[in-house]
Structure formats: C-alpha cells, structure tokens
Amino acid sequence: MSDTTVDYHPMWTELGLDLVAHDMLLTAIPQMYADAYLSQQDRPAGMAYFDFVLSEIHGLRIKELQDHKAAGGTVIGTFCLYVPEEIIRALGGLSVGLCAGAEWAYDQVEQVLPRNTCALIKSAMGFKMGKVCPYVESADLVVGETTCDGKKKAYELFGELAPVYVMELPQMKRAADLELWRGELDRFVAKLEEVTGRRLTFEALQQATKEVNDKRRALQRLNAARVASPAPISGKDALLAVQVAFYDDVPRFTQMVNKIADELEARIAAGQGVAPADAPRVLITGSPMSIPNWKVHDLVEKAGGVVVSEELCTGARYYEQLVAEDATTLEDLLDDIAEKYLDINCACFTPNPGRIEDVLRLAREHKADGILHYALQFCAPYQIEATTVERAARDAGLPLLRVDTDYSMEDVGQLATRIEAFLEMLEA
Amino acid sequence: MSDTTVDYHPMWTELGLDLVAHDMLLTAIPQMYADAYLSQQDRPAGMAYFDFVLSEIHGLRIKELQDHKAAGGTVIGTFCLYVPEEIIRALGGLSVGLCAGAEWAYDQVEQVLPRNTCALIKSAMGFKMGKVCPYVESADLVVGETTCDGKKKAYELFGELAPVYVMELPQMKRAADLELWRGELDRFVAKLEEVTGRRLTFEALQQATKEVNDKRRALQRLNAARVASPAPISGKDALLAVQVAFYDDVPRFTQMVNKIADELEARIAAGQGVAPADAPRVLITGSPMSIPNWKVHDLVEKAGGVVVSEELCTGARYYEQLVAEDATTLEDLLDDIAEKYLDINCACFTPNPGRIEDVLRLAREHKADGILHYALQFCAPYQIEATTVERAARDAGLPLLRVDTDYSMEDVGQLATRIEAFLEMLEA
Numbered sequence: 001m002s003d004t005t006v007d008y009h010p011m012w013t014e015l016g017l018d019l020v021a022h023d024m025l026l027t028a029i030p031q032m033y034a035d036a037y038l039s040q041q042d043r044p045a046g047m048a049y050f051d052f053v054l055s056e057i058h059g060l061r062i063k064e065l066q067d068h069k070a071a072g073g074t075v076i077g078t079f080c081l082y083v084p085e086e087i088i089r090a091l092g093g094l095s096v097g098l099c100a101g102a103e104w105a106y107d108q109v110e111q112v113l114p115r116n117t118c119a120l121i122k123s124a125m126g127f128k129m130g131k132v133c134p135y136v137e138s139a140d141l142v143v144g145e146t147t148c149d150g151k152k153k154a155y156e157l158f159g160e161l162a163p164v165y166v167m168e169l170p171q172m173k174r175a176a177d178l179e180l181w182r183g184e185l186d187r188f189v190a191k192l193e194e195v196t197g198r199r200l201t202f203e204a205l206q207q208a209t210k211e212v213n214d215k216r217r218a219l220q221r222l223n224a225a226r227v228a229s230p231a232p233i234s235g236k237d238a239l240l241a242v243q244v245a246f247y248d249d250v251p252r253f254t255q256m257v258n259k260i261a262d263e264l265e266a267r268i269a270a271g272q273g274v275a276p277a278d279a280p281r282v283l284i285t286g287s288p289m290s291i292p293n294w295k296v297h298d299l300v301e302k303a304g305g306v307v308v309s310e311e312l313c314t315g316a317r318y319y320e321q322l323v324a325e326d327a328t329t330l331e332d333l334l335d336d337i338a339e340k341y342l343d344i345n346c347a348c349f350t351p352n353p354g355r356i357e358d359v360l361r362l363a364r365e366h367k368a369d370g371i372l373h374y375a376l377q378f379c380a381p382y383q384i385e386a387t388t389v390e391r392a393a394r395d396a397g398l399p400l401l402r403v404d405t406d407y408s409m410e411d412v413g414q415l416a417t418r419i420e421a422f423l424e425m426l427e428a
Numbered sequence: 429m430s431d432t433t434v435d436y437h438p439m440w441t442e443l444g445l446d447l448v449a450h451d452m453l454l455t456a457i458p459q460m461y462a463d464a465y466l467s468q469q470d471r472p473a474g475m476a477y478f479d480f481v482l483s484e485i486h487g488l489r490i491k492e493l494q495d496h497k498a499a500g501g502t503v504i505g506t507f508c509l510y511v512p513e514e515i516i517r518a519l520g521g522l523s524v525g526l527c528a529g530a531e532w533a534y535d536q537v538e539q540v541l542p543r544n545t546c547a548l549i550k551s552a553m554g555f556k557m558g559k560v561c562p563y564v565e566s567a568d569l570v571v572g573e574t575t576c577d578g579k580k581k582a583y584e585l586f587g588e589l590a591p592v593y594v595m596e597l598p599q600m601k602r603a604a605d606l607e608l609w610r611g612e613l614d615r616f617v618a619k620l621e622e623v624t625g626r627r628l629t630f631e632a633l634q635q636a637t638k639e640v641n642d643k644r645r646a647l648q649r650l651n652a653a654r655v656a657s658p659a660p661i662s663g664k665d666a667l668l669a670v671q672v673a674f675y676d677d678v679p680r681f682t683q684m685v686n687k688i689a690d691e692l693e694a695r696i697a698a699g700q701g702v703a704p705a706d707a708p709r710v711l712i713t714g715s716p717m718s719i720p721n722w723k724v725h726d727l728v729e730k731a732g733g734v735v736v737s738e739e740l741c742t743g744a745r746y747y748e749q750l751v752a753e754d755a756t757t758l759e760d761l762l763d764d765i766a767e768k769y770l771d772i773n774c775a776c777f778t779p780n781p782g783r784i785e786d787v788l789r790l791a792r793e794h795k796a797d798g799i800l801h802y803a804l805q806f807c808a809p810y811q812i813e814a815t816t817v818e819r820a821a822r823d824a825g826l827p828l829l830r831v832d833t834d835y836s837m838e839d840v841g842q843l844a845t846r847i848e849a850f851l852e853m854l855e856a
Contacts, residue, residue, distance in 0.1 A: 176596075180607075388585075
C-alpha cells in the first residue's frame with residue numbers, strides 16, 4: 001500500500017527515531033492490518049482512504065506535521081479525549097494521539113514502571129523509550145491528564161523524556177468540579193499561548209469548534225448507519241475511523257467519513273451489509289483501544305459476530321457530545337467547551353451512572369444482542385466498574401461477556417473460544 | 429490478654445456479625461500479635477496499654493462505641509487520613525478506621541472486585557462482606573475519598589453494603605485545588621450535620637482541633653525518640669501506636685502515648701535500647717499498613733534490623749502536620765484544616781516532590797542506613813512513585829530495597845532472604 005517512491009528515512013532520522021527498531025515496527029503493523037482489515041469481505045469502498053492513511057501513518061502524515069511546524073504551527077501530543085482539540089486548533093496546533101496499542105520495549109519500560117501497569121500506558125512509554133513514535137517526537141508539547149492513577153503517575157516519568165503538561169480532570173461532576181475544570185481550561189490556554197506564541201481569539205476558537213464538531217458529526221453519521229441490519233460496515237472499520245480521528249487532518253477526515261456515511265446510507269437503502277442479517281450483534285464497552293489494538297473486534301467478527309457500537313473513548317465517547325455553537329464571547333465558548341468535555345462518561349468519575357445509561361441506550365439503539373465488556377488488565381476504573389455494567393446488563397436482559405486482556409497474543413486462543421461460545425449463546 | 433469475664437457475643441450478634449467467622453478471626457489475630465509483638469525483648473512498659481487495646485479491639489472499644497451511640501453520639505468510619513477527624517469530633521462523632529490488613533472473604537470479594545485490586549481494598553471489602561468488622565457495623569456513616577482508582581471505584585460497591593459518603597481529594601496542590609478541597613470541607617460539614625443532627629460551632633471545632641493536635645503531638649514525641657541510637661522502641665511498636673491512633677479514644681490515647689514517650693526519653697538518657705547500637709537502621713516508606721499487617725516490620729526486626737521511622741499514612745504522614753490553633757472564626761479554622769490536610773504528601777498527588785523531601789529528611793533525622801520502599805501489589809500510585817524515590821535515595825547515597833507485596837504469607841520466605849541480604853549490605 002505504501003507509496004514506495006518516497007523514502008521517509010531522512011525525516012525519521014531527523015526526528016531521532018531508532019531506525020532499525022522502527023523498520024521492524026513498520027514491517028509488523030501492515031501485516032497485522034492486512035490480517036485484520038484487508039481480509040474483510042464487502043468493505044465500503046470509502047475505507048480505501050483508511051487503508052491509505054494506515055499505510056502512511058508514520059510517513060505522509062508525519063511529513064504533514066513537519067510542514068505544519070515549518071510554517072510556524074505546532075504539534076500537540078495527547079493521550080486522552082478530555083484534552084480539548086478545539087483549543088489546540090484555535091492556537092494553530094495540530095492535535096495528535098500518541099502511539100500505543102502494541103507491546104514495545106517493555107524491557108525498558110519495566111525498569112521504570114511496575115509490570116502491573118496497564119498495556120496502554122506501558123505501550124505509550126515503550127514507544128517513547130524505544131524511539132519509534134514519530135508523533136511524540138514531533139510534539140512541541142505532550143498534554144496529559146489525571147484520568148487514572150497509572151497515567152497520572154506515569155506522566156511524571158514521561159516528563160523526563162518529553163515536554164509534558166498535565167491537566168487535572170476532576171473526579172466528580174458537581175458544580176465545584178465544573179469550576180475546577182473550567183479553570184483548567186484557562187490554565188491550558190495560558191500554557192498553549194506560551195508554547196505557540198499566539199493569543200486565543202473568539203473567532204479562531206469558534207472556527208475550530210465548528211471544525212471539530214463537524215468531525216464528530218461525520219462520525220455520528222457513520223455510526224448511526226450501524227443501527228441497520230444487516231450491518232453496513234464492520235465494527236473493526238468503524239473502530240478504525242475513530243482511532244484515526246485522533247491523528248488525521250480534521251477537514252479531510254470529516255470529508256472522507258461523510259463519504260463513507262453516504263455509501264453506508266446507500267447500502268442500507270439497498271439492504272446490503274457486511275454480515276448476514278442474523279449475525280449476532282455485539283456492543284463493546286470499556287477501556288480505550290489504540291492502533292493497532294484491534295484484537296477483540298477481530299475475534300468477534302472472525303467468529304461470525306458483528307460489532308455494532310463501541311461505548312469506548314475510541315468510540316461513542318469520542319463523538320457523541322458536541323460543543324454548543326451559539327456562544328458569542330470567548331468566555332462563553334470556553335464554558336461550553338468545559339461543559340461538553342465534563343459530560344463524557346469515563347469510569348474515572350465517581351459515581352458514573354451516565355456510562356451505564358450510555359451502554360444500555362447504545363445497546364438498545366443498535367439492537368445489540370449482547371455486550372462485551374473489554375478492560376485492559378490493571379485498568380482499575382474499568383475493571384471495577386465492569387461489575388456495575390454487568391448488573392445493569394443483566395437487569396436489562398442483555399448477556400454480557402467480560403474480557404480482561406492486554407496487547408499480547410498469548411490469550412487469543414482462549415479468548416476466541418470464549419467469544420465463540422458467547423456468540424453461540426446469543427444466536428440460541 | 430482478653431478480659432474473659434465479659435462475653436461480647438451478644439453485642440456482636442446485635443451488630444450483625446457472623447459469629448462463627450468472627451470467632452475464627454479473633455483466634456487468628458492474637459496469635460499473629462503474640463508472634464510479632466509479645467516475642468519482643470525489652471519493650472517499653474507502656475506498650476502494655478497497646479497489648480490491652482489489641483486484646484480488646486473488637487470488645488471493649490466496640491462497647492465504648494455503642495455506649496457513645498446510646499448517649500446520642502455517632503460513629504464515623506474512615507479509611508484514609510485525609511478525612512478530617514477534627515470535624516467529626518466537633519460534631520459529636522467518633523472517628524474509627526475500618527478493618528483491613530488481613531486477607532478475609534476474598535472468595536466473595538473477587539466476585540465484585542478484580543483480583544488485581546490491592547490487598548488493602550480487598551481486605552476492607554472482605555471484612556464487610558464477611559461480616560467480621562464491628563467498626564463498620566457500628567458506623568453511622570462511612571466516609572471515603574478519591575485518593576486512588578481502586579478505592580474511588582470500590583466505594584461505589586461498598587456503598588451498596590453500608591451508608592457511604594465520598595470526599596473528593598484533588599490531585600494537585602495549586603490554589604484551585606485548595607479551593608475545591610476547602611469546598612469539600614463545607615460539603616462534609618453539611619453531610620455530617622445531617623447525619624449527627626448537630627450544628628458545627630467554632631468552640632467545638634477549636635476544642636476538637638486541640639485534642640487531635642495533642643494526639644499528633646504525642647506521636648511526634650514518641651517518634652522523635654526514635655532518632656536515638658540505640659533505638660529505644662521497635663519500629664513494630666511505633667507502627668502499632670499509629671495504627672491504634674485511628675481507632676482509640678483520643679484523650680486516653682494521647683495520655684498513654686505521652687507516658688511511653690516519657691519512658692523512651694528516660695531510656696535515651698540511660699543509653700538503653702531495644703536493639704544493639706550497631707543494628708542496621710531502616711526507614712520504611714510507601715503504602716499504608718493496617719492492623720494486623722505487621723509483615724515487613726516484623727521481617728526487618730527479626731532479621732536484626734530496627735525500623736527507625738515510617739514515611740507512611742500509618743506513620744509520619746499521620747502525625748507530622750498540625751492544624752494551626754490561632755484561628756478566631758469557624759471559617760478561618762476550616763481554612764486551616766483544609767491547608768493542613770492538603771499538605772500531606774500522598775502519592776495520589778502529581779507531582780509529589782514533598783514526599784521525596786520527607787523521605788530524605790526522615791532518613792537523615794533518624795540516621796537511617798537504608799530505605800525500604802514498601803508497596804502493595806496493584807497500588808499504582810506508590811508502585812510508580814517508587815521509581816522516583818529510588819532515584820532520590822541513590823542520589824543521596826542511601827541504599828533502597830523495593831518490596832512489593834500483599835497480605836498473604838506466601839512470599840515471607842523470599843522476602844526474609846531479600847531483607848536479610850539488604851541488612852547485611854547496610855552493615856558492611
């Protein structure tokens with residue numbers, strides 16, 4: 001897939017990557033992608049864009065970031081959807097997710113982090129320590145947050161390797177918490193103004209808000225199509241769209257996703273799908289999934305199921321809430337941004353009844369036959385909240401399968417067996 | 429040790445304890461206590477008080493709590509030193525720690541909490557689910573806090589079994605955080621006023637502040653004596669004093685600890701100690717230790733070392749900070765309480781340089797030859813911060829041993845070997 005006429009090695013050298021290790025990574029990921037994605041039947045034609053993006057994820061997109069920086073822009077690395085992209089964009093920054101999603105340089109990572117740290121954090125640290133993530137190497141600033149113990153404390157160590165700024169997300173959603181969070185936005189603006197050398201204006205923030213909302217609206221459209229039966233797009237492809245949303249150029253991404261949504265709506269009208277109408281429909285909820293972590297979706301769909309929605313940070317949590325667009329002053333718009341982000345239902349909040357409602361609502365809307373609760377090992381917030389989700393699912397008459405896993409492939413055989421049994425139960 | 433003339437079974441029945449299981453527990457703990465404590469040589473005579481307290485910890489003290497309730501008072505269960513005892517006391521409440529510190533009813537616990545939850549949380553949940561903790565059964569309210577992911581999310585499930593109120597401790601120590609925390613105190617006062625049916629007055633809070641400060645001052649005196657060589661008291665005994673501080677009657681405890689401090693000061697004047705002057709001196713830092721978790725202290729001291737200070741919640745973090753006593757209004761006094769508590773250096777804060785300073789200062793003051801970093805498995809804040817502590821210790825020329833463990837006795841042999849080797853290194 002890769003455009004072999006361009007050699008990005010000089011750019012990667014410039015960024016300080018470990019070229020030998022990075023070449024190994026760039027051999028592994030396309031194989032994983034081919035196995036999970038290119039093997040699918042009847043994919044929407046528009047997914048060709050994502051095939052291209054994936055093939056160029058460390059190439060052309062990094063080149064674009066370098067060009068943006070050369071033109072006076074900045075690149076801001078983030079690791080969580082609570083970091084407001086609107087503000088970064090309005091100050092001439094491009095927001096990019098940091099690499100994670102695969103085991104990398106764990107031998108180095110485990111010298112600074114305990115073994116019992118979740119795979120997402122170990123992976124992000126490993127991509128940095130192993131010097132194979134061109135995104136973090138391009139970043140003028142990495143913005144962390146206090147969403148879990150692991151990330152909160154790991155950012156202290158990450159900060160020794162890259163410029164890190166941490167936003168404090170409160171742990172409840174009362175008026176006092178919104179006030180703290182609103183203040184965090186002011187402090188974030190001040191920090192970004194310092195890093196970018198620019199001044200935040202209402203007009204720029206309004207424009208950025210519109211663009212980022214448009215991205216979310218496009219994803220909403222794509223995902224609304226997944227209500228249909230037969231499902232017009234695989235869960236894997238829908239997951240990929242949100243994963244790429246963290247990295248890609250915003251207006252281009254929006255356009256491409258809307259194109260896919262057009263295609264899906266035509267498919268629905270024609271009664272076409274990627275899976276038989278009677279394929280068991282599964283909602284997946286839990287910990288985030290970074291590229292190339294497609295493990296559980298892949299197992300479900302290779303076993304004959306179809307994933308119809310994700311109540312994940314790389315799913316509905318990413319695109320469901322929009323920032324209100326009717327503010328007329330900068331302060332009001334920042335208030336709206338604060339409210340929108342605090343509205344997301346991460347398990348880091350206590351209590352977190354909104355997530356339970358979201359799970360049940362999405363299951364109902366997308367006609368899920370069952371729920372797969374996915375948690376990364378050692379991700380305490382999601383692992384503990386799984387008990388509450390499980391009870392709510394039971395009360396709603398929805399079968400639920402709990403999967404606690406990591407990025408290794410060691411448990412794939414056992415997981416496949418459990419998932420197959422679960423799908424059989426859903427069919428019965 | 430127990431006063432066998434009193435049969436507390438009717439009281440325990442009244443509290444709803446599982447009498448059979450509870451009798452088993454009351455057989456096990458005195459054995460552990462005898463092995464760890466009564467086997468010691470040259471203990472201060474004043475420790476007889478603690479022998480008595482331990483023998484009556486589910487008896488006489490619980491009877492006192494019931495009498496207090498019968499007289500119109502309340503009992504407030506807490507689980508963390510961030511919950512301000514002054515406020516509870518000023519509203520006629522007795523603050524008691526909840527049971528933890530031993531593996532109990534894990535089979536039930538692991539049906540609601542993931543296996544990879546730290547022992548402290550599993551244990552507290554197990555004592556509740558197994559109905560063997562008369563403190564939690566006596567509590568009119570259990571007050572939790574958001575100090576770690578595990579507790580934060582486990583309180584949601586604990587709240588199904590007991591009345592729980594959660595205070596939000598912020599995750600940083602900036603002005604905005606102090607503001608949130610100060611607001612939490614107001615909300616806590618309102619909640620306790622509702623539960624106790626009383627109204628908080630300046631006079632009562634001033635009085636309670638003085639009493640709780642006196643308790644801390646007594647512990648400061650006791651622990652200041654541990655600067656001496658030879659050590660006049662074992663680390664185990666000093667740890668026990670702080671563990672009991674969470675449960676005991678405040679003025680009585682203060683008086684008894686001051687009596688021990690008198691004795692220690694006389695010992696120092698006479699050059700007497702509990703360990704040879706050349707015994708390796710160890711500072712222990714890390715996760716909290718609840719009764720009957722004496723495992724690591726016991727291993728260090730049975731191997732010939734002496735623990736000279738604890739940078740723990742059941743240690744210096746508990747008694748080092750005092751609330752200012754010069755406020756003249758209720759609001760000012762609450763400000764002072766907010767400041768004092770936010771000054772404690774728990775690993776839940778990011779960044780947390782104060783803890784590193786405390787560790788190095790305590791090691792210096794108490795002439796420690798080495799540091800033992802103790803973390804509960806799956807206690808991410810302390811396990812991750814251990815890396816920072818380890819580096820600071822190395823830079824200060826202090827050997828550091830990392831121990832990550834739980835409440836089981838399975839690793840005792842291996843730990844003993846590691847600790848013996850560490851002490852030998854300190855002696856060399």
